[in-house]
Amino acid sequence: MKYRAIGKSGLKVSEIGLGSWLTYGSVTAEETAKACIDKAYELGINFFDTSNSYEGAEEVLGRALKAYRRSTYVLATKVFFPQGRGPNERGLSRKHIMEQCEASLKRLNTDYIDLYQCHRFDDTTPIEETLRALDDLTAQGKILYAGVSEWSAEQIKSAAAIGKQLNLRPLISNQPIYNLFERYIEKEGVIQQCEEAGLGQVVFSPLAQGVLTGKYKPGQGIPQNSRAANNQTNGVINSYLREDVLACTAKLEALASELGASLSQFSLAWVLRQPNVSSAINGSSRPSQLEENIKALDLVLTDDVLQRTEEILSEVSGFAPMR
Template sequence: MKYRRLGNSGLKISELGLGSWLTYGKSVNNQTAYDCIHKAYELGINFFDTANAYENGRAEEVLGEALKEYPRSSYVVATKLFFPMGPGPNDRGLSRKHIMEQCDASLKRLGLDYIDLYQCHRFDPEVPMEETLYALDDLVRQGKILYAGVSEWSAAQIEKAAGIGKACQLRPIISNQPIYNMLERYIEREVLPVSTENGMGQIVFSPLAQGILTGKYKPNTEKPADSRAANDSVNFVINSYFRDDVLTSVQKLNSLAAELGVTLSQLSLAWILRHPGISTAIVGASKPQQVEENVKAVDINLDHEVLKEIELILEEIKDFAPRR
């Protein structure tokens, strides 16, 4: 495994992290989840991502249980808040009240004394940004979190937060967690440059486009019965990728990967890690073998000709905007 600094902070995290969205506490049984987490740790992954809203806290509980046998200093836990955790008007968002209460709740579920990276899962237009940033800074002062980050914030929101932080002498936000893969590249236009300028690293999720960039889905064919795409409880995030032109281009990428002697998953992850603004890519896993395959991507270097060929294939996809 290789490690990168998270933005301009001193925190070093593995180039691949393990996430728990739509898997742990949900579609994957606990023992399998423990096996995946233990395999990731064994292979050098030290960054583990979750959120309070993932199965209403169950994902945090599973992660905390799996990690408790390891030295606390040897891993980095990131969790998030924003989405509803109850029916009340203050059970959601980024108010000071919700931030303070949910931090304590996450610490309890994780079984930890502190959270390494606490992230705003989305931007909250109903709360003054100053209120949110001061609350996060206070959590750092209290020792409940070590660093703060955001997720899926726009370039303008990131720039504003950085400006407020500097003006008020608050500890800086060190990361943004956006979706990023070969098919969804919106962050390249503004988010990446603005984040880099303000010392923030990118923790990207869905690097394999929810399994599309594994090559297992073929154009003009039925979804495999045992695949995530066929699982009605989680396939809502995959359906937008199911266009014949997208799947045809993915098969061309698959052929290119085969020529290079790697899997499409490994090629897709190496393509993401080519960018110095990316600190880590979060992979999901429902089997330990998937973790073993994915970690090999950190040793793959893509030369200019291969990157050019990838771009030519991706240019064949027209007007594709899955969720924006």
């Protein structure tokens, strides 16, 4: 395994992380989830990401990680989305952040959270209030670092400036969607702004919800037992199931084959070519997927390969930010 620091912080995470969105606590049995977590730990993966909004995932992760010494892994979770019907049971107010941090600590069965992330931007709460709440949680030792997810370049710039003005501990991370098709963080200046502010990217969906594994073929039906065949998860993946995207994927798979790599390995290596990316979060539902994916760390993409990749990707357009 290889490790990178998140932004300008001293926190080092595995270049491949393990996430739990749309998997653990919902569509994947806990026994299988534990097997994946155990395999990840065995392979040297130390970055485990979840959220209070992922149904049951925090509890599953907490039970599985209890087997390991707490100092050997980095545990990340999030706050923002509704946890009830009340007006204060959502967003990034001090009240919601403080209450949900306590709730996540209980669900995760831990004394502290390594990385606590604002799952989205809250335009109904002053940034100062949000940043002060995160800083207070850090002072209390309940979280060690704070970050954001899917914030725009301007929102990150504003938060960095306000935090500096108030002498608060800086944010260290942004968690955006990033893969060969979803590249808004390049085009909208998010990476550049994060570099200036000292944040690193811990990206999710680097394999485009499984499309960049090559399992979905142009002109063919949806494979059984795939994420696209599951009514609980197919709403996210359907945007990729276009003939032009799948045709492009087939060409990328052929290019990867020339390098002696699978499409998933190629896709992860492409994401990790970006120095500002600290970790690519995988949502593996089988231990064997993790064993396959970490081989991406040894794959070097030359300038010629990257240029050929751009030529293939130019055939597809139309993807928008998740915000």
